[in-house]
Amino acid sequence: MAAKIPDRQVIDPRLIAATRDLELVARKLVAGVLPGMHASRQPGLAREFSQYRAYQPGDDPRHLDWKLYARSDRYFLRESEIETTVTIRLLLDATESMQHADTAGPGAGLRKFDLARVVAAAFAWIAQAQGDPIGLHAVSKGGVVSMPPGQHRQLFERIVSTLERLEPAGTWPADPRSIAGVFAAGARTIGGADATREITIVLTDGHEHADEIRAALAPLRSRRHEILLLHFLGRDEIDFPFHGPIRFEEYETGAVLETDADAARAAFLADQDRHIREWRRAFEGERFHYLRLRTDEPLDRALRGYLLQRRRR
Amino acid sequence: MLLFVIPAALLAAAGLIVPVLIHLWRPPARTVRLGSLRFLTSVPGRRLRDLRWRDRFLLLVRVALLIALAVLLAQPLWVHLAQGPQRWALRSSNATFDAATRQVWNGLLAQGYQPRWLAPGFPDAGGDTPMPTGAAIDAWSLIREADARIPTGSKLTVFAPPRLSMLQGARPVLSHSEATWISTPSGDAIAPPAWLESLSLARDGRGLRARIGSSSEASTPSSMLLITLPLDATSVSDPATRSTLELRKTNESFAGRLSAPTPEPWTPARVWRPVRAAIVHGPSRAEDARYVAAAIRAAGEVADREITLDVREETTSTILPEADWVFRIGVAPLSAPLSRVLAENNVNVVTDAPLDAVEDASPSWFVAPQNPVDVNAARLWKRVVAARDARSVIWSDGFGSPLLIFSREGRAERWQFLSRFHPEWNDWVRSGAFPGWMRTLLLRDVDALDYSTHDRRLADARQVLLARAGPEVESVSLSQPADRTTGLHAWIWALVALLLAAERWLSLRPASPRPAAVSLAPKSEPGRAEVAR
Numbered sequence: 001m002a003a004k005i006p007d008r009q010v011i012d013p014r015l016i017a018a019t020r021d022l023e024l025v026a027r028k029l030v031a032g033v034l035p036g037m038h039a040s041r042q043p044g045l046a047r048e049f050s051q052y053r054a055y056q057p058g059d060d061p062r063h064l065d066w067k068l069y070a071r072s073d074r075y076f077l078r079e080s081e082i083e084t085t086v087t088i089r090l091l092l093d094a095t096e097s098m099q100h101a102d103t104a105g106p107g108a109g110l111r112k113f114d115l116a117r118v119v120a121a122a123f124a125w126i127a128q129a130q131g132d133p134i135g136l137h138a139v140s141k142g143g144v145v146s147m148p149p150g151q152h153r154q155l156f157e158r159i160v161s162t163l164e165r166l167e168p169a170g171t172w173p174a175d176p177r178s179i180a181g182v183f184a185a186g187a188r189t190i191g192g193a194d195a196t197r198e199i200t201i202v203l204t205d206g207h208e209h210a211d212e213i214r215a216a217l218a219p220l221r222s223r224r225h226e227i228l229l230l231h232f233l234g235r236d237e238i239d240f241p242f243h244g245p246i247r248f249e250e251y252e253t254g255a256v257l258e259t260d261a262d263a264a265r266a267a268f269l270a271d272q273d274r275h276i277r278e279w280r281r282a283f284e285g286e287r288f289h290y291l292r293l294r295t296d297e298p299l300d301r302a303l304r305g306y307l308l309q310r311r312r313r
Numbered sequence: 314m315l316l317f318v319i320p321a322a323l324l325a326a327a328g329l330i331v332p333v334l335i336h337l338w339r340p341p342a343r344t345v346r347l348g349s350l351r352f353l354t355s356v357p358g359r360r361l362r363d364l365r366w367r368d369r370f371l372l373l374v375r376v377a378l379l380i381a382l383a384v385l386l387a388q389p390l391w392v393h394l395a396q397g398p399q400r401w402a403l404r405s406s407n408a409t410f411d412a413a414t415r416q417v418w419n420g421l422l423a424q425g426y427q428p429r430w431l432a433p434g435f436p437d438a439g440g441d442t443p444m445p446t447g448a449a450i451d452a453w454s455l456i457r458e459a460d461a462r463i464p465t466g467s468k469l470t471v472f473a474p475p476r477l478s479m480l481q482g483a484r485p486v487l488s489h490s491e492a493t494w495i496s497t498p499s500g501d502a503i504a505p506p507a508w509l510e511s512l513s514l515a516r517d518g519r520g521l522r523a524r525i526g527s528s529s530e531a532s533t534p535s536s537m538l539l540i541t542l543p544l545d546a547t548s549v550s551d552p553a554t555r556s557t558l559e560l561r562k563t564n565e566s567f568a569g570r571l572s573a574p575t576p577e578p579w580t581p582a583r584v585w586r587p588v589r590a591a592i593v594h595g596p597s598r599a600e601d602a603r604y605v606a607a608a609i610r611a612a613g614e615v616a617d618r619e620i621t622l623d624v625r626e627e628t629t630s631t632i633l634p635e636a637d638w639v640f641r642i643g644v645a646p647l648s649a650p651l652s653r654v655l656a657e658n659n660v661n662v663v664t665d666a667p668l669d670a671v672e673d674a675s676p677s678w679f680v681a682p683q684n685p686v687d688v689n690a691a692r693l694w695k696r697v698v699a700a701r702d703a704r705s706v707i708w709s710d711g712f713g714s715p716l717l718i719f720s721r722e723g724r725a726e727r728w729q730f731l732s733r734f735h736p737e738w739n740d741w742v743r744s745g746a747f748p749g750w751m752r753t754l755l756l757r758d759v760d761a762l763d764y765s766t767h768d769r770r771l772a773d774a775r776q777v778l779l780a781r782a783g784p785e786v787e788s789v790s791l792s793q794p795a796d797r798t799t800g801l802h803a804w805i806w807a808l809v810a811l812l813l814a815a816e817r818w819l820s821l822r823p824a825s826p827r828p829a830a831v832s833l834a835p836k837s838e839p840g841r842a843e844v845a846r
Contacts, residue, residue, distance in 0.1 A: 097348035097349060098348075099346075100346070100347070100348045103345060112348075205348050207348040207349040207351070208349075234348075236345070236347070237347070237348065242345060244342075244343075245342040245343075246342055246343050246344075246345050247341075247342040247343065247344045247345070248344075248345055248346075248347050248350055248353055249344055249345070249346045249347070250346075250347060250348070250349060250350045251346055251347070251348055255350055257350045257353050258342055259353060259354065263354075264353050264354045267352070267353075267354045268352045268353055268354070269352075271351070271352035272352045275351075275352065
């Protein structure tokens, strides 16, 4: 179904910064992009009835259970569990570098992490609304805070609560197996989930020390899961709007570098661009999607654009 | 040559301490936190070096701008020297060249020195130009004038005997040239150091008296000889001065000259008329009259002049003698008619303290300037108090009271001495100054003899070492024609504008983008970052 995506509602980054209720922001965000979600559970033809679900805007009217409508005067869709379930895993980068906030511009003072958790919450809300299993793996302080995928409403609330409490700190674990381990554990809890579709949404700034993020993501590819990489980039990093001698300090290591910003700009931008291309080259394929999110742009616009693009496939 | 009208304005260049301080002070760099330093080219040492170098260039431009402004304030002038340095060989007219000196002189001329006489105007001394004669040479003044005439860096070589009479005044300090004094023989070996100072008829009319002055390199010109010649002599040799005096008689007048070795101009013999003096004194003033008479006689002896003297005591029947000078000592003042008669006969009258005057016995002193030898003041014990009147006061005593008063009556002179010619009143009458004054008063023959032309004394060789002025002596060359000057304001304004534009461009231009640098090092080791270009 090619639903029309309204282009009227945007989430102002300042609103995100001002609102503490993460769920509210997430729902507002989702409200703007909802028609772009993946096709909901396959109704009708399922071998095993799963449940009736209330009709939601965006559902194909052909899948309505007209008999039930006749009885209850309400719209319901008949869903089949096995074929339509898509497990969504949120892999949130909560390392120190996610503290990054632009020094100027529309998103000044807004941390990447604030945006990332809004997006994560939004995806969680969507998944919950659609009845998809949702799990959260937040990488922080060299470890992983993990909530294996589940379908309960309580799980969604726990995820939102966790997101609200999380603060970016520490570094990405150097051992890629730690990520793979929690993913495997999550698969086991669902039980036979290997057979289900799984989307891993990675929310990260992409700052790594020695390719540890790529190393962690590489095993996920082999599991034939889709990966959506949301790359959060600040205006400071994209435009590098600095001049003169600047003392740069790195979030995670505290390393300091004093240099002439004007002289270093071209090399910085070229290196970063090359780095992103390397990422895309490494993961480009059927099941990998890359989306760059600028911290000074409305989030929903970027997300909507992405979802629209996916729908066309 | 660069000159500044206001050199002190160059001190404004001290203002360049301001940009220097500004450039020395580096503001601390702003700190920005980034997610990763991985993509930053981390070559801080090189970066900062580059930064400093560029700043240093800007600093240079700013300093140059300030210096240009200071120079502009100082009003620079470019002086086009009219002529280059010159080299003069100056020869005094009394210099004689021996072989060695001649060799030096010719050597200098061969080097391009201009031969000139050490004389006013510095005439050419080469070729046929005659030797300047006449006025005495004032070497110091002439060298100073030559130094002012020639451009800076010139050289002067003076060929002259270091004769004392030529070195009058302060030794010059040269500001444009370097001067060398080459002492030459003075020519005294050829020309005798003697001259005929005066020639006159003797008092008795039967002979001629000649004064011959002499001076040598060692002796002063004050040594003079007085010789008496018979009227019929035609020449006489003076062994003392190794000179020969020639005499010539024409129409009852005589003339003489020193002839050997080079004839001098003829000097006519002077014929002196005797001076008649008379002293009339009161009964108690015989001793005063004696001092006066002695002084008059001494004056005649010294001057070799005949003075007739008539001394008489005043009585009621005294008739004033016929005289040129009448000394009235201790007698009543002349009556007005008598004084008028004396004035008509051109009789000069000298009187001393009037009899009825009030005595002032307070010790004092006075200076009789007629005798330059005796500079010591004469002591004055007594004088009389005279009413001040319009008559001119010639001498005053140490307290300013008039002592010698002069006036004229017709053409005749009236002198009044407000003391007595007696040693109890002053010690002047016992000093040599007293007959000296008499000679000045009566004979009027002490001319200011110009000995400088005859002074043969030589100065010490060290006195003719000529000093070059230090750089602190500011002097403007009087070289002719005058140097042309060009103001440099327009050029410096243009330079200032250029520097200002350069300074603005350098300080406002954006930093030049650098070629892409690829950092391959892990971000945890920024110091190891390598740059591949």
